[in-house]
Every structure is written in structure tokens, then in C-alpha cells.
Amino acid sequence: MKRKSTLKRVLCYIEEYRLYLLASILLAVLTVALTLYAPILTGDAIDYMIGKGAVDFAALLKLLTKLGVIIAATSVFQWLMNLCNNHITYKVVMDVRTEAFDHMQDLPLSYIDSHPQGDIVSRLIADIDQFSDGLLMGFTQLFTGVMTILGTLLFMLSVNVGITLVVVCITPLSLLVASFIARRTHSMFKLQSETRGELTGLIDEMVGNQKVVKAFGHEEEAIAQFDEINRQLQKHSLRAIFYSSITNPATRFVNSMVYAGVGVAGAFAAIRGVLSVGQLSCFLSYANQYTKPFNEISGVVTELQNALACAERVFDFIDQEPMSAEPVNGPHIEKVQGSVDLENVQFSYTKDRELIKNLNLHVKPGQRIAIVGPTGCGKSTLINLLMRFYDVDAGCISVDGTPIQKLTRENLRQQYGMVLQETWLKSATVRENISYGKPDATEEEIIEAAKASHAHSFIRRLPKGYDTVLSEDGGSLSQGQKQLLCIARVMLCLPPMLILDEATSSIDTRTELKIQNAFAKMMEGRTSFIVAHRLSTIREADVILVMRDGQIIEQGTHESLLAAKGFYAELYNSQWAV
Known part of the structure; x- marks a missing residue:
């Protein structure tokens, strides 16, 4: 049949x-x-x-x-x-x-x-x-x-x-x-x-x-x-x-x-x-x-x-089921203010195992939100939900008061700049890789973004500089260099909201300090979500969310969480334990 x-x-x-x-x-x-x-x-x-x-x-x-x-x-x-x-x-x-x-x-x-x-x-x-x-x-x-x-x-x-x-x-x-x-x-x-x-x-x-x-x-x-x-x-x-x-x-x-x-x-x-x-x-x-x-x-x-x-x-x-249909004649956001709300969000990758349940969060425009917790607690899953890589099973996520299901995925993702721990480069020149999110960028804008991400110096040392063709996996570039190119890509676009998921995990400490300063300037006035294992890098965050088993168990500033002597303090002290 x-x-x-x-x-x-x-x-x-x-x-x-x-x-x-x-x-x-x-x-x-x-x-x-x-x-x-x-x-x-x-x-x-x-x-x-x-x-x-x-x-x-x-x-x-x-x-x-x-x-x-x-x-x-x-x-x-x-x-x-x-x-x-x-x-x-x-x-x-x-x-x-x-x-x-x-x-x-x-x-x-x-x-x-x-x-x-x-x-x-x-x-x-x-x-x-x-x-x-x-x-x-x-x-x-x-x-x-x-x-x-x-x-x-x-x-x-x-x-x-x-x-x-x-x-x-x-x-x-x-x-x-x-x-x-x-x-x-x-x-x-x-x-x-x-x-x-x-x-x-x-x-x-x-x-x-x-x-x-x-x-x-x-x-x-x-x-x-x-x-x-x-x-x-x-x-x-x-x-x-x-x-x-x-x-x-x-x-x-x-x-x-x-x-x-x-x-x-x-x-x-x-x-x-x-x-x-x-x-x-x-x-x-x-x-x-x-x-x-x-x-x-x-x-x-x-x-x-x-x-x-x-x-x-x-x-x-x-014939595989495609993503849920995009809204027809829905609202279109040109540039968001940056407020993000999660109300009673529930999500699981498989039906037999719950991951995120009854998650509530209110993020004000321009806030820097750090997300910490043990492996598998739902940090990256939360990022996937914010970007609508996955849809929530229940509850609602809103941006500037608009449920993200009413926005097209393209419109929503235009509001975010994303740097992940896992880098991705396409088979193209260095210039094309940096301008992936902004193909019409000028040469000056590309170089400025590379300088801001501290990638300009090693790019100049490549055989053909910005015209050097990279393979899909970045060829002979180190993991840190590939991550710098991904950071430059975001710095070129300068979207109103940022997601940094272990964005400096492969970079040496000295360069990381410089990039943290660049990030600090870039995050001014921009709502930012920062996933980090090295807790020393998120001290300046406005709010730190501590997640465990798919739920936010603590939230506050670095000092207030340390003073509470809860799970965050335990995580932080364990990183400095001799």
C-alpha cells in the first residue's frame, strides 16, 4: 500500500x-x-x-x-x-x-x-x-x-x-x-x-x-x-x-x-x-x-x-511534522526594549521525564541576568526556549509584553545576539564568517567588530588576512580563535538582547579579561542572559539565577547570594576550594 x-x-x-x-x-x-x-x-x-x-x-x-x-x-x-x-x-x-x-x-x-x-x-x-x-x-x-x-x-x-x-x-x-x-x-x-x-x-x-x-x-x-x-x-x-x-x-x-x-x-x-x-x-x-x-x-x-x-x-x-506554523498578520517588533517574562513555564524533552516546571521570571530592560547551576539543571534549555528553538509545553514567554508565539521566529531571533560554547563557522572567508548576520556590513564595520573582540591581531597573521578561506570546522584555528570570530559576529550586529552561553570558555584568561570589558560595554542598555560555570565572570550581573532540577531555587546579586549561604555560596566556594 x-x-x-x-x-x-x-x-x-x-x-x-x-x-x-x-x-x-x-x-x-x-x-x-x-x-x-x-x-x-x-x-x-x-x-x-x-x-x-x-x-x-x-x-x-x-x-x-x-x-x-x-x-x-x-x-x-x-x-x-x-x-x-x-x-x-x-x-x-x-x-x-x-x-x-x-x-x-x-x-x-x-x-x-x-x-x-x-x-x-x-x-x-x-x-x-x-x-x-x-x-x-x-x-x-x-x-x-x-x-x-x-x-x-x-x-x-x-x-x-x-x-x-x-x-x-x-x-x-x-x-x-x-x-x-x-x-x-x-x-x-x-x-x-x-x-x-x-x-x-x-x-x-x-x-x-x-x-x-x-x-x-x-x-x-x-x-x-x-x-x-x-x-x-x-x-x-x-x-x-x-x-x-x-x-x-x-x-x-x-x-x-x-x-x-x-x-x-x-x-x-x-x-x-x-x-x-x-x-x-x-x-x-x-x-x-x-x-x-x-x-x-x-x-x-x-x-x-x-x-x-x-x-x-x-x-x-x-512528511515529518514541521515546526508549529508562524503567526499570520501578527505583531512585528522593530527593536525591543528588552523586558522578558516567563510565566508558569513547563518543558521536557521527553514526556516521561520533566525538566522545567512552573518556572517564573521577570527581566527588566537592560538587566544582565546570569544563569548558574550544576550540569543538566536546565540552563541551556532555558536559552533554547527564549530563542524558540523549542516551544514550551505549557505557560508563556513574553518579550515586551508580547507572547513570543505571536511573533515570527525570524523576528524574535533578530532581537538576540548569541555566542555559544560550541562554535560554528561555515566554509567561507573570515570576512564572510564575521558578517554572517549582517551581509551588507562595510569593511570598516567588520574590522571594528574584530578589534572589539580581540580577533583582529590573529586575523592579520593569517595567510590572506580577512580573505583567508576557512573550512567548516575552522581548519587550523584554535578553539579560542574560532570563539573570538563568533564573538566578533555578534559585536558586528549589536542586537538589543544578548545570550552568552559559556562565550569565553575556550579563551585564555588574559584575553578573557579584555573581552569581558568589551562585553560590559556592549551589554550597556541591552538585556543580557549569561550562562557561566566560572562564577568569577558573573559578579557584575544585576541578577543571578541559580537553577537546579529545572527550577530557580535562588536569585539575587552576587553579594546577597553569598550572604545567604545557600546553594550559590556552596557552588562559588567550591571553585576556590584548595
């Missing part, structure tokens, strides 16, 4: 290019008609060569000229048909891949976080490539194959009905073989595709974390895990290929039976004078042309099973 719905969806994509499809069908009809007309001319040519000294050269010359024109026309039509097929196939593949990639931008982070990145990449790249191969083969061989079968039958019926019936009686064997194989290959190709995605996910994980693998001596375990998945892939691939490879020899066997049946029946007919030698030759040629498409079609059916299995995985990805 699912296979049928997948096929229907593929046909819906193809429908957009119906003019090319009609042209392809018309060209296929012309190609097949001319291809099938050629054996008639060949048979007539044989009949003009009755025996030694009895050859009608004048008639032969006319036939050969006609045959040459037909062969040339067939080649041109076939070339044009292939152009149409290629256009349809790669346009459809482009549409599917574009829709899948666009949908990925609309997927909630919960899906991305809970699925291996390699599997998602495999669906968008490998599965769609497999789908395109099957689709192209289907267009190239399916139309012409079906039309060749129908056309050949009509031509054979016009020559001799009895021998044609012999062909028709043996044909169902080939159809039964193809149907038997098709039913068994779909599930095997689907398993193969899923295992390939799992293997891609493992490789992506191991390559991206190679330093960690080596540091902890995990090489043997990684190889063992790879070998296990690789063995599974080998097993599923062998089964899928084994069944699909049966197709050709099985249909060839049936085809040989058809050819032998035509030869025997035709020979007796020629002896009785029902057929001429030329007509028998024509019939044998038709028998060969009639059976050949069954080889191709059965091969196409097998390849289509693989294509549909891959398409099914891609469509499963496209």
Missing part, C-alpha cells in the same frame, strides 16, 4: 513536466514504429534475392536507401527522446531534493537532535541519487519496451496469426517471473537503503569526532561497530542484488523459448508455403525484438523497486 502511495507521489512530481512526457511518449512511438518497420524491409530484401543470378538490384537499392533514411530518423528520434527523459528525471530529482532541503529548514530542532546527521545526509544525497537512477531507467526503457511489445504483436499479427499466438502463449511466463522478483526486491532494497543511512551516520560521527576517538583509544570499538553495520549492509545488498540479478537470466530463458517456438512454427509454415523465407526472417527478427523488452522491463521493475524504496525514505523525511 505504501509503495502505491509513493508511486502516486512520484507521478505527481512528473505531472508538472507533462509536455516533456507527452513529447517523450510521441518520440517513443515514432522510434518503435520505425524500428519495427525495418525488419519488413529486411524481409523484402531477402525475397528480392531469390537465388544465384536472380537478384533484383534496382529494387534492393531503393530498399537500402529507404532503410538508411529510417535508421537515421530512428537515431534522431531516440536522441530527442533521451533528452526529454533526462530533462524530466533531473528536474523531478531537483524538485524532490529542493523540497527535502527546504523542509529540513522547517523541521523542529527536536527532530534534528534525535536523528543521526549521517542518516539525514544519506536521505538527501544517496537515496535521491538512487531514486534518479531508477527513474531515468524507467523513462528510458519502460515506454519503449511496452510500445515495442505492443507494436511487435501488431506487426506479427499482420504477417501470421498462428505463429503470433505461439508467442502470446509463452509470454505470460516472463511476466510471472518479473512479478515474482518485484514482490521480493522492494523490502530488500529498503533494508539496504536504511542500513546504508546507518553506516553513513556512523562514518559522519567518527570523522567529526576523530580526535575524541583517538584520545580515548576507541579505534577498535569503532572498527568493530563499523564492521557489524558493514556486514549487515553486505548481507542486505547481496540479497537485494541476488534476487534482482535473477531477472535477466530468467527472462532470457523465457525469451529463448519464444524464439525457438517461432523458429519451429515458422519453419513448418515456410515448408507448407504459408510464409516466404523473407517473412520467416522478418518473424524471427520480430520474435527477438518482442522478447528483448521483457529483459529490459524486468530489469527496470527491479531498479524501480530500489528507486521507490529510496523515494519512500525521502518522502518519510519530507
Whole structure:
């Protein structure tokens, strides 16, 4: 049932290019008609060569000229048909891949976080490539194959009905073989595709974390895990290929039976004078042309099973529930004042385990809010909720009195500048990485931001300065240098609110002190949320929120919390304990 719905969806994509499809069908009809007309001319040519000294050269010359024109026309039509097929196939593949990639931008982070990145990449790249191969083969061989079968039958019926019936009686064997194989290959190709995605996910994980693998001596375990998945892939691939490879020899066997049946029946007919030698030759040629498409079609059916299995995985990805819809005609904030309110907020990543419950908070414009607490207490989760990377399960978060669900995500996130502990750089120049949030920034603005973040000095030492091309992981840059570039990116945009999640965790103490001063200037008049483990860096915060088990258990200034001698004082003193 699912296979049928997948096929229907593929046909819906193809429908957009119906003019090319009609042209392809018309060209296929012309190609097949001319291809099938050629054996008639060949048979007539044989009949003009009755025996030694009895050859009608004048008639032969006319036939050969006609045959040459037909062969040339067939080649041109076939070339044009292939152009149409290629256009349809790669346009459809482009549409599917574009829709899948666009949908990925609309997927909630919960899906991305809970699925291996390699599997998602495999669906968008490998599965769609497999789908395109099957689709192209289907267009190239399916139309012409079906039309060749129908056309050949009509031509054979016009020559001799009895021998044609012999062909028709043996044909169902080939159809039964193809149907038997098709039913068994779909599930095997689907398993193969899923295992390939799992293997891609493992490789992506191991390559991206190679330093960690080596540091902890995990090489043997990684190889063992790879070998296990690789063995599974080998097993599923062998089964899928084994069944699909049966197709050709099985249909060839049936085809040989058809050819032998035509030869025997035709020979007796020629002896009785029902057929001429030329007509028998024509019939044998038709028998060969009639059976050949069954080889191709059965091969196409097998390849289509693989294509549909891959398409099914891609469509499963496209059908994933997107993020909640953006508000239509909702309020649009140009520049917020910076007041943030959380009322009875509840949230959990999984339903069976509560994380944040009944969280209430009021932040005044321009306040610096520090968030501290043990690992897993909900600090980063709170940041995710403020940015609407995740939506609350209950309660409400408001900015300047407007619930953030009423704002578009783009409008909300324009109000925040964010620097995380985990850096992200794209494959581009240093200049483009800094201006990621403000593409129209001038050279002076970029350099000023780099100077403010203390990144300018090391950028000048790079081979091409600001024009140095960085790889996705920052190449030879240290973690601290990459973090400085991310800080420069925010300093260039200067949004009305800031989120600093361990923003200086990878920077040396001396540079950190300078950046803290730069941050202090940047945070003036801006509402700021600061997540920090080093409590010495948040002494100047207006309010410190102490979180534990998803709740705010203490809040106040640094001095008041120390004086209270509660959990914060315990955390602070533990960092200075000898």
C-alpha cells in the first residue's frame, strides 16, 4: 500500500513536466514504429534475392536507401527522446531534493537532535541519487519496451496469426517471473537503503569526532561497530542484488523459448508455403525484438523497486511534522526594549521525564541576568526556549509584553545576539564568517567588530588576512580563535538582547579579561542572559539565577547570594576550594 502511495507521489512530481512526457511518449512511438518497420524491409530484401543470378538490384537499392533514411530518423528520434527523459528525471530529482532541503529548514530542532546527521545526509544525497537512477531507467526503457511489445504483436499479427499466438502463449511466463522478483526486491532494497543511512551516520560521527576517538583509544570499538553495520549492509545488498540479478537470466530463458517456438512454427509454415523465407526472417527478427523488452522491463521493475524504496525514505523525511506554523498578520517588533517574562513555564524533552516546571521570571530592560547551576539543571534549555528553538509545553514567554508565539521566529531571533560554547563557522572567508548576520556590513564595520573582540591581531597573521578561506570546522584555528570570530559576529550586529552561553570558555584568561570589558560595554542598555560555570565572570550581573532540577531555587546579586549561604555560596566556594 505504501509503495502505491509513493508511486502516486512520484507521478505527481512528473505531472508538472507533462509536455516533456507527452513529447517523450510521441518520440517513443515514432522510434518503435520505425524500428519495427525495418525488419519488413529486411524481409523484402531477402525475397528480392531469390537465388544465384536472380537478384533484383534496382529494387534492393531503393530498399537500402529507404532503410538508411529510417535508421537515421530512428537515431534522431531516440536522441530527442533521451533528452526529454533526462530533462524530466533531473528536474523531478531537483524538485524532490529542493523540497527535502527546504523542509529540513522547517523541521523542529527536536527532530534534528534525535536523528543521526549521517542518516539525514544519506536521505538527501544517496537515496535521491538512487531514486534518479531508477527513474531515468524507467523513462528510458519502460515506454519503449511496452510500445515495442505492443507494436511487435501488431506487426506479427499482420504477417501470421498462428505463429503470433505461439508467442502470446509463452509470454505470460516472463511476466510471472518479473512479478515474482518485484514482490521480493522492494523490502530488500529498503533494508539496504536504511542500513546504508546507518553506516553513513556512523562514518559522519567518527570523522567529526576523530580526535575524541583517538584520545580515548576507541579505534577498535569503532572498527568493530563499523564492521557489524558493514556486514549487515553486505548481507542486505547481496540479497537485494541476488534476487534482482535473477531477472535477466530468467527472462532470457523465457525469451529463448519464444524464439525457438517461432523458429519451429515458422519453419513448418515456410515448408507448407504459408510464409516466404523473407517473412520467416522478418518473424524471427520480430520474435527477438518482442522478447528483448521483457529483459529490459524486468530489469527496470527491479531498479524501480530500489528507486521507490529510496523515494519512500525521502518522502518519510519530507512528511515529518514541521515546526508549529508562524503567526499570520501578527505583531512585528522593530527593536525591543528588552523586558522578558516567563510565566508558569513547563518543558521536557521527553514526556516521561520533566525538566522545567512552573518556572517564573521577570527581566527588566537592560538587566544582565546570569544563569548558574550544576550540569543538566536546565540552563541551556532555558536559552533554547527564549530563542524558540523549542516551544514550551505549557505557560508563556513574553518579550515586551508580547507572547513570543505571536511573533515570527525570524523576528524574535533578530532581537538576540548569541555566542555559544560550541562554535560554528561555515566554509567561507573570515570576512564572510564575521558578517554572517549582517551581509551588507562595510569593511570598516567588520574590522571594528574584530578589534572589539580581540580577533583582529590573529586575523592579520593569517595567510590572506580577512580573505583567508576557512573550512567548516575552522581548519587550523584554535578553539579560542574560532570563539573570538563568533564573538566578533555578534559585536558586528549589536542586537538589543544578548545570550552568552559559556562565550569565553575556550579563551585564555588574559584575553578573557579584555573581552569581558568589551562585553560590559556592549551589554550597556541591552538585556543580557549569561550562562557561566566560572562564577568569577558573573559578579557584575544585576541578577543571578541559580537553577537546579529545572527550577530557580535562588536569585539575587552576587553579594546577597553569598550572604545567604545557600546553594550559590556552596557552588562559588567550591571553585576556590584548595
